[in-house]
Amino acid sequence: MKHLTIVIPDGQSNLSTLACIIGAYEIFNAANAYRKEAGKKELFKVELAGVSDQAEFGNGLLALKAQSRISEIRKTHLIVIPSLAHEFQKISKGNKLLADWITKQYKNGAEIASMCTGAFMLASTGLLNGKNCSTHWIVTDTFRKLFPKVNLKPENLITDEQGIYTNGGGYSFLNLAIYLVEKYYSREAAIYCSKVFQIELDRQSQSAFIIFKGQKNHGDEMIKKAQAYIEDHLDEKISIQDLSSRLAAGRRNFDRRFIRATGNTPVEYLQRVKIESAKKSLETTRKTINEVMYEVGYSDVKAFREVFRKITAMSPLEYKHKYNKEAVAQYHGNVYSYSQDQQSNPVKDPFEIATYKK
Incomplete structure (x- = not known):
């Protein structure tokens, strides 16, 4: 034994x-x-x-x-x-x-x-x-x-x-x-x-x-300013090159310092902050996926979905169904409606049921 x-x-x-x-x-x-x-x-x-x-x-x-x-x-x-x-x-x-x-x-x-x-x-x-x-x-x-x-x-x-x-x-x-x-x-x-x-x-x-709170436990004031700028401009498409120039830092040096301070590249940090904000909206509001996407500075649905899945291991719609109480209730109501007339109105993707007849 x-x-x-x-x-x-x-x-x-x-x-x-x-x-x-x-x-x-x-x-x-x-x-x-x-x-x-x-x-x-x-x-x-x-x-x-x-x-x-x-x-x-x-x-x-x-x-x-x-x-x-x-x-x-x-x-x-x-x-x-x-x-x-x-x-x-x-x-x-x-x-x-x-x-x-x-x-x-x-x-x-x-x-x-x-x-x-x-x-x-x-x-x-x-x-x-x-x-x-x-x-x-x-x-x-x-x-x-x-x-x-x-x-x-x-x-x-x-x-x-x-x-x-x-x-x-x-x-x-x-x-x-x-x-x-x-x-x-x-x-x-x-x-x-x-x-x-x-x-x-x-x-x-x-x-x-995971609840991303931003890695602030470091002493690099320039990187803290970069983090604050990212968090204050969530609805914008932020260029890391422009951000480093705004802080009078060369891109290579900026990236190196950002990684050392936070453990993430500037792009990874930007994505995580935006997706964390999107998660909160999906959990607590009745906003559509597109509305949430635009709110955090994305205009391409495919890109938003890919980044969201990379960070959460779920699609935005799956996440909303899991954590938004109203969305869950609406989902079950729509499943019932769907089952009543699915012969005449077939829905191929089960996750489309939540928006069916919307």
Whole structure:
């Protein structure tokens, strides 16, 4: 039987940490039970382990007892690192012991999976240097600043590279757990667990959940002026060349400084700001896709749709249907109308139903 260690951090945690630990523990034990029902042996011995016998969460609201200390575990095959507190800046003494143990186990053949901001502990080991990594979108600026050698991919729900797995924010740790069940057990076991715990199978992106606030945590005043100009002229078609000239900077130097300050090229930043504004309009207003498009400075429907999909992994219409309550109600009303006379008025694209008879 293989050994699976779910790490209990020594502080620097919150209630999400506890959710990750309990969620992973339940899902892997359910996968073991599925194997047993099929007449097979359990795949993993699942064990909760930390540097001490007990850890507290939520300012002492809840406590969790470790089944063993990491010093007692000589060999493990898979390590799960749960979410940590968002204020994670420097690893604490107890978590440093965990990180050192994780590094030793990885070098001894173990695989590692970090959930949400657990990527901070994993990155502190150096094992993520040069590798892709995902974490919660809300801490991406801090993560990039602390770990510049890691190739951060906040749009990815899951990364899988050289025996190291990471995933995005919040309760998407459930998707990582299902992913690992499929990887280690079987597709059938993953489907079973997804149904038991009602977790969406095969999610690939967390792009639609990202709220882009603009990377302002830097000291480059010229770039801050450029960012302010972009945000104040959303309805215009902005030329990056003109913007750099306006700030008396050469284009090459402007691009270099912009990337260093924000992590995005000027064009990428411009697109993200415009699409974030479009998302808010689609969520909260009754404006048409074209009205929203013009509002953020696009005149080409195809170009707008392509950029929107690149950033959110959804089309503008799909996004509106998902997040605008009025659009959802209208969609269901139109589906009913559509079903009444679809023989005489066929609609080929199901997403056209929402605008049918409009």
